Amino acid sequence: MTTKFIFITGGVASSLGKGIASAALGALLQARGFSVTLRKLDPYLNVDPGTMSPHQHGEVFVTEDGMETDLDLGHYERFTGINATVADYVTTGQIYSNVIAQERKGVYLGATVQVIPHITDEIKRFILNKTANTDFILCEIGGTVGDIESLPYLEAIRQLRNEQGSERTLFIHLTLLPYIHTAEEIKTKPAQHSVKELLSVGIQADILICRSDRLISIEARTKLAQFCNVQSADVLAALDAQTIYHVPLQYHQAGFDQRVCKYFGVNLDHHPINLNNWQNIIERIENPTYSLTLAIAGKYIKLKDAYKSLIEAITHAGITAQTKIELVWVDTEQLDDIHHHLNDVDGIIIPGGFGTRGIDGKIAAIKFARQNKIPTLGICLGMQLTIIEACRNVLGISDASSTEFGQTTEPVIALMTEWLDPLLLIQQRNNTDNKGGTMRLGSYPCQIKNNTNAYSAYETSLIFERHRHRYEVNLKYKNQLEEIGLIFSGMSPDGQLTEIVEWRDHPWFVAAQFHPELKSLPFKPHPLFKNFILAALSYKLETQK
Incomplete structure (x- = not known):
């Protein structure tokens, strides 16, 4: 099958769910037996999101090969099980950096470097890179149609339509149909304007995905089809879902994958869909056997997207254990509230972070968990603070x-x-140093000790996990810490880097230098989260006796 390109744009408002829509479509095409690759093109000028505030941008997702990316790539991986790579994410900052580097080398032979053709050509090179062995390439264009920043990307995909032909390219536009309470009706005008804005740059949407919090009438769909120049069957409803894991089934019921296949001339009889995995997940979500209350003691809790992969990893473990999980968010900058919030929880998670804010609160939470024998999972900074607290x-x-x-x-x-x-007792970096590209990023090996909670979780001695941090545990204190019961249960194969520590005389207190949440999948929860949930269930049963 010749590779097909699907471009997903968004209009009217941001945060409508382009990432989830892209991931869900990828999962549905996979369920029909096709190979897929998902990519994101982000319009901001940062080279990567690594230096952006979690309060503004949400979490930074890290790939196996060490690329710092937007959190949507986490959705791509979780829905398809395919590891994203450096070839699947690009920002305007990267695009311009590449073009300027080539201009400095004289690649353009003295030509005047311009947005068209040089920037758009670089964008097209990114889209077309490593596509030969994939049935569908899904490209999400970040931002909202009408943003100045998005224009080069829209121009690039417009050109690709001409170059690759309509038989190989599909434009999907995600838009919003707001409900006006005073008028008691859904309004299609914002979506019409969004499609018109897209058309003004030469792109005719082929399929409309309409976000709404209620059913969309046939009349509204017909009106949209008429004014947006698409077939009524290609105006699809994307209603609010109970969880993101309901979305693939809802999109299938709306006919999303069927319309995509029809556009490309795919015979559905030759590619029947198998949604058993997704149906099993929904069955477990909707019919839990147990319940737990877990605390997340962090400092970015004003924007929950800062912990997106963490939340999903907890959900995955809960699905497997058929357990409904209620999260209690503990702001570690508010010291007075730490013990109050942790008194009645069944488990505590100390997530990662950077900088000095909220550190005392995290240490207080770790001390509380250690002394009260509450199951605890520390992640990255949470592991480092476990060492400091001890x-x-x-x-x-x-x-x-x-x-x-x-x-x-x-x-x-x-x-x-x-x-x-030993002569260097303060960090050598200062405020004038570059912040990007200075961390241990991506997948690294870890050797696990036998007869530890870590080994019980993984059931193997060699693992590979994703990292995102600058600082390491000083091994000068290793022997002293192990003497008091803090076991170094996971180390780098050369024994120089601490990867996992755990308290020996504790029901379950494991802290990891890496980010296990980045590799958790709904069909395959991460071993540490799975065992953490099981330990929390045991703790709850014990405390109820």
């Missing part, structure tokens, strides 16, 4: 800290160059 409150090293937080005489956590050289 040094301060059990070993009695009051100045134990991380050089990330400033000068300290006891650098328990530091850059490797710092703790390998």
Whole structure:
């Protein structure tokens, strides 16, 4: 089958769910036996989202090969099970950087470098790269139609339609149909204007996906089809879903994958769909046997998208355990509320983060979990603070800290160059240094000790997990910590980098330097989250006796 290209744009408003729509369509095409690749083109000028505030942008998703990307790539992976790569994500910053680098090398032979053709050609090169062995390439265009930043991307895909032909390219436009309460009706005018805006740059939408919080009447669909120059059958409803894992089934029921296949001339009889996996997931979500209350003690809780993969990993483990999970969000910048919020929970998660804000609250939560024997999972900074808390409150090293937080005489956590050289007691980076590209990113190996909770979870001694951090555990304190019961249960194969620690005399307290949430799938929950949920269930049963 010749590779087909599907371009997903959005209009009227942001945050309508282009990422979920792309991921769901990818999953549906997979369920018909096709191979898919999902990509995102982000219009902002940052080279990557690594330096962007979680409060504004949400989490940074990290791929196996160490690319910092938008959180939508997490949805792509979770819905399709296909690992994203550096070839699947690009920003305007990267596009312009590549073009300017080529101009400096004289690649353009003295030509005046312009948005058209040089920027649009670079965008097209990204879209067409590594596409030969895939049936469908789904490209989500970030932002909203009408944004100045999106124009080069829209021009590039317009050109691709001409170059590849309509038989190989499909334009899907996701839009909003707001309900006006005073008029008691759904309004189609914003969607019409959005399609008109798209048409003004030379792109005619082939399929409309209409977000709505209620059923869309036949009259509204007919009106949209008439004014937007599409068939009525290609105006599809995307109603609010109970969970994102309901979306593939809802889209299938709306006819999304059928209309895409019809557009490309695919014989559906030759590609029947198998949605058993998705139906099984929904069955478990809607019919839980157990319930748990878990606390997430973090500092980015004002925007839950900052913990998107974490939330989904918890959901995946709950699905497998047929457990409904209620999350309690604990703001670690509010010290007075820490113990109050943690008193009645069945498990505690200490997530990752950067900087000094909320550190004391996280350490207080870790101490509470350790002393009260509450099942706990620490992630990245959560692991580093587990080390610091043990040094301060059990070993009695009051100045134990991380050089990330400033000068300290006891650098328990530091850059490797710092703790390998005892003369370097403060971090050497300063505010004038570049922040991007200085971290341990992507997949790294970890050797796990036998007879540990980590080994029980993974059931293997060698694992590979994704990282996103700068600082490492100073091994100077390893022997002292193991003597008090904090076991270094996972190390890099060369024994230099700490990957997992856990408390020996505790029902279940495991903290990992890596981000296990990035590899969790609804069909295959991550082992650490799965065992954490099982430990929390056991804890709840014990406390209820």
